[in-house]
Amino acid sequence: MKIPFSLPLIDSLVEKEIHSTLHETGWLTSGPKTKELEEKISELSDTNFTVCVNSWTSGALLLFKWLKLEPGDEIIVPSYTYAATALAVINSGLKCVYVDVKDDFTMDMDQVAQKITNKTKAIMPVDLGGLPADYSKLLSLLDSESVRSLFHPKTDFQKVIGRPLIIADAAHSIGAKINGRPASRFADFSIFSFHSVKNITTGEGGAITFKLFDEGKDFQIYRELKVLSLNGQTKTAFEKNQPGAWRYDIVDNGLKVNMPDINAAIGLSQIKRYEKDLLPERERIFEFYNSVFQGKEWAILPPMEVFGRKSSFHIYLLRIKGFNEEKRDRVITALGEKGIGVNVHYIPLPLLTYFKNSGLNISEFPVSYKLFENEISLPVYNGLSQESLKVICENLSDEVEKLIRK
Numbered sequence: 001m002k003i004p005f006s007l008p009l010i011d012s013l014v015e016k017e018i019h020s021t022l023h024e025t026g027w028l029t030s031g032p033k034t035k036e037l038e039e040k041i042s043e044l045s046d047t048n049f050t051v052c053v054n055s056w057t058s059g060a061l062l063l064f065k066w067l068k069l070e071p072g073d074e075i076i077v078p079s080y081t082y083a084a085t086a087l088a089v090i091n092s093g094l095k096c097v098y099v100d101v102k103d104d105f106t107m108d109m110d111q112v113a114q115k116i117t118n119k120t121k122a123i124m125p126v127d128l129g130g131l132p133a134d135y136s137k138l139l140s141l142l143d144s145e146s147v148r149s150l151f152h153p154k155t156d157f158q159k160v161i162g163r164p165l166i167i168a169d170a171a172h173s174i175g176a177k178i179n180g181r182p183a184s185r186f187a188d189f190s191i192f193s194f195h196s197v198k199n200i201t202t203g204e205g206g207a208i209t210f211k212l213f214d215e216g217k218d219f220q221i222y223r224e225l226k227v228l229s230l231n232g233q234t235k236t237a238f239e240k241n242q243p244g245a246w247r248y249d250i251v252d253n254g255l256k257v258n259m260p261d262i263n264a265a266i267g268l269s270q271i272k273r274y275e276k277d278l279l280p281e282r283e284r285i286f287e288f289y290n291s292v293f294q295g296k297e298w299a300i301l302p303p304m305e306v307f308g309r310k311s312s313f314h315i316y317l318l319r320i321k322g323f324n325e326e327k328r329d330r331v332i333t334a335l336g337e338k339g340i341g342v343n344v345h346y347i348p349l350p351l352l353t354y355f356k357n358s359g360l361n362i363s364e365f366p367v368s369y370k371l372f373e374n375e376i377s378l379p380v381y382n383g384l385s386q387e388s389l390k391v392i393c394e395n396l397s398d399e400v401e402k403l404i405r406k
């Protein structure tokens with residue numbers, strides 16, 4: 001029996017939506033499907049507008065460009081994340097400032113407080129594994145008089161906000177909740193990823209969603225982000241295609257990061273049944289794992305809900321008490337030989353060559369290392385069978401217990 005770590009959901013409903021793109025609208029690049037996906041994301045996130053793009057990464061680059069951030073401006077990110085979080089900051093010419101995480105894998109807001117300077121323009125927490133970061137604590141910190149008076153706005157938008165922005169790296173957390181409300185309501189901007197391994201996928205893709213002001217003002221921001229995502233062109237190909245509407249202008253040195261309809265179709269078929277079917281199925285998988293591992297003295301279960309912050313059940317981050325990297329890796333190899341795909345999320349940034357070479361030292365991020373050294377991510381995806389779950393749990397337990405007995 002072969003159990004892959006991750007499988008995108010491809011079924012007859014996905015095929016139906018793609019078929020509709022190919023044969024009903026006949027429109028492959030950004031058009032009606034992308035627009036509908038944007039509306040569905042806003043609905044799910046309780047936000048005013050959503051801009052779909054071709055990856056989380058290009059969404060971050062696009063947003064930093066729209067914000068007119070400049071060299072010298074600082075963005076604070078956690079050390080425990082996928083590299084894209086920091087690389088988007090670095091590739092925008094900005095200074096990336098790192099803080100450690102807490103035991104629930106999310107950003108340590110007390111350390112954020114110590115790292116804020118008069119150059120800090122944004123904080124980018126990561127909802128790791130799907131668990132929303134502590135946005136309430138972050139917001140009260142950013143809203144404090146000491147942070148507001150330190151803030152040095154350079155653009156009109158920054159003046160209006162009056163404090164560093166909260167930009168959520170929500171690559172894992174579409175559908176996550178805080179006190180029963182979509183987590184996106186607790187950040188200024190949230191950026192999702194629809195890469196093939198994420199909860200909802202478009203093959204490759206991403207989206208920026210927000211509710212900052214009233215609908216009129218937010219529509220203006222939406223329009224500007226859309227224009228900036230399409231070479232700075234005032235009309236989309238779809239709009240230009242309308243009778244007599246050929247003339248366009250280029251009003252900015254935009255990027256080219258729009259999401260094609262053929263991709264949007266895949267995500268659209270998934271988001272339509274996400275809250276009702278797909279997300280609850282992921283939750284049941286987490287609960288199954290919990291039911292097995294809570295009886296194991298060696299298991300440290302991943303957080304599913306912490307003080308009202310409820311996960312979107314993206315990655316099951318199991319930890320093995322007392323294990324180090326070497327023992328953890330042996331478990332992974334043994335499972336791999338049996339055809340069971342597991343993974344590690346993530347190697348902390350300071351352990352990766354590029355970040356090490358730029359001066360990061362893991363000794364300054366002890367919690368990241370502690371979480372990483374004994375972490376094993378287990379398969380979680382729609383369509384993962386009960387039988388597979390049992391095989392995973394039995395084999396994992398066997399391998400761990402074998403090593404404990406040694």
Ligand SMILES: *Cc1c(COP(=O)(O)O)cnc(C)c1O
Binds near residue numbers: 055081126
């Ligand atoms: C996947 C991921 C990204 C990057 O998403 P892309 O769509 O591949 O650009 C960023 N941050 C985190 C935490 C991720 O897991």
